[in-house]
Amino acid sequence: MKLGLGLYRHMLTRENFQFARQAGATHLVAHLVDYFKGGAHATRDDQPTGTDLGWGLAGDPNQLWTTAELTAIRQGIEAEGLKLEAIENFDPAHWHDILLDGPRRAAHIENVKTILRRMGEAGIPVMGYNFSLAGVAGRTKAPYARGGATSVGMEGSYDLPVPNGMVWNMVVDPNAPAGNLPTISSDELWRRLARFLEEVLPVAEAAGVVLAAHPDDPPMPTVRGQPRLVYQPSHYQRLIDLAPSRSNQLEFCIGSLAEMTEGDIYETVDTYSRQQRLGYVHFRNVTGKVPHYRETFIDDGDVDMLRVLAILKRNGFTGVLIPDHTPQMNCGAPWHAGMAYAMGYMRAAFKTLGLP
Numbered sequence: 001m002k003l004g005l006g007l008y009r010h011m012l013t014r015e016n017f018q019f020a021r022q023a024g025a026t027h028l029v030a031h032l033v034d035y036f037k038g039g040a041h042a043t044r045d046d047q048p049t050g051t052d053l054g055w056g057l058a059g060d061p062n063q064l065w066t067t068a069e070l071t072a073i074r075q076g077i078e079a080e081g082l083k084l085e086a087i088e089n090f091d092p093a094h095w096h097d098i099l100l101d102g103p104r105r106a107a108h109i110e111n112v113k114t115i116l117r118r119m120g121e122a123g124i125p126v127m128g129y130n131f132s133l134a135g136v137a138g139r140t141k142a143p144y145a146r147g148g149a150t151s152v153g154m155e156g157s158y159d160l161p162v163p164n165g166m167v168w169n170m171v172v173d174p175n176a177p178a179g180n181l182p183t184i185s186s187d188e189l190w191r192r193l194a195r196f197l198e199e200v201l202p203v204a205e206a207a208g209v210v211l212a213a214h215p216d217d218p219p220m221p222t223v224r225g226q227p228r229l230v231y232q233p234s235h236y237q238r239l240i241d242l243a244p245s246r247s248n249q250l251e252f253c254i255g256s257l258a259e260m261t262e263g264d265i266y267e268t269v270d271t272y273s274r275q276q277r278l279g280y281v282h283f284r285n286v287t288g289k290v291p292h293y294r295e296t297f298i299d300d301g302d303v304d305m306l307r308v309l310a311i312l313k314r315n316g317f318t319g320v321l322i323p324d325h326t327p328q329m330n331c332g333a334p335w336h337a338g339m340a341y342a343m344g345y346m347r348a349a350f351k352t353l354g355l356p
């Protein structure tokens with residue numbers, strides 16, 4: 001198994017690559033969507049939570065990531081002795097009508113195909129995605145974690161409707177007419193996912209790229225009145241069974257899976273790692289379940305992370321694990337301190353299990 005670190009777009013700097021290497025990482029996961037452009041955020045150096053208006057404006061709908069841009073990011077990372085394992089999340093601007101089944105759906109399918117081909121050309125093996133209309137929304141931020149460390153959690157369900165022009169918790173059309181997105185059924189959401197996978201998986205395979213699906217964060221049956229896809233561990237099997245392709249994999253988030261109301265986290269890890277379908281792993285810990293849970297320090301939640309790691313090892317998982325999110329530590333560099341703490345714990349856990 002390999003230790004990685006996820007970096008938000010504005011953190012893709014030489015200094016942060018060196019920071020990751022210094023903390024023992026060998027791999028990076030890069031977010032290319034800027035979540036911090038327009039939303040109300042306390043800080044850019046923490047995971048985004050946003051407001052009822054989401055995280056702000058999505059990217060340029062007419063500007064896909066270029067092969068040159070992707071290659072330059074990979075080369076910058078390799079220059080510091082690391083490998084770029086994955087890109088995490090499509091830009092809502094590039095694929096929202098796939099999620100909405102909107103008028104530009106065909107063009108957005110072409111966007112995704114182009115991005116996957118370019119990733120193949122640039123030598124980036126995994127694309128993490130989250131097939132969701134409401135996206136990551138409805139979470140709160142407070143001093144939830146040990147010692148009063150600022151962390152993220154949930155204080156009950158959140159079903160305020162999604163306004164027109166917003167998809168995946170970002171604004172894709174600031175001039176959209178007043179009103180809200182129509183609510184769709186869970187079956188309709190699954191139909192949209194199945195159609196999406198059927199169309200793009202052949203291209204992913206040809207490009208040598210894996211699509212890795214994140215479960216819902218937070219894993220509620222609905223968020224903002226819209227259905228969710230993977231909000232119980234068993235739903236992941238349905239996603240895998242939609243397509244036997246080796247490019248149909250999981251962005252396996254231990255935190256989100258542990259927040260789910262059903263299932264046993266160790267059985268869940270065993271079930272999916274045994275099928276060799278983990279693209280990469282979000283290795284984070286929590287206390288509680290939706291709609292009342294808290295993100296914790298890696299050693300301080302409900303999940304025995306060493307036991308999770310031992311199951312992954314037993315089932316032959318050799319991919320990348322990243323800390324995902326951590327509580328912010330009170331100091332001059334709250335995000336970096338939190339990540340360094342998690343990575344130090346993970347390095348020790350690797351050694352304990354006899355991993356390199």
Ligand SMILES: [Mn+2]
Pocket residue numbers: 214217253255256282324
């Ligand atoms: Mn995650």
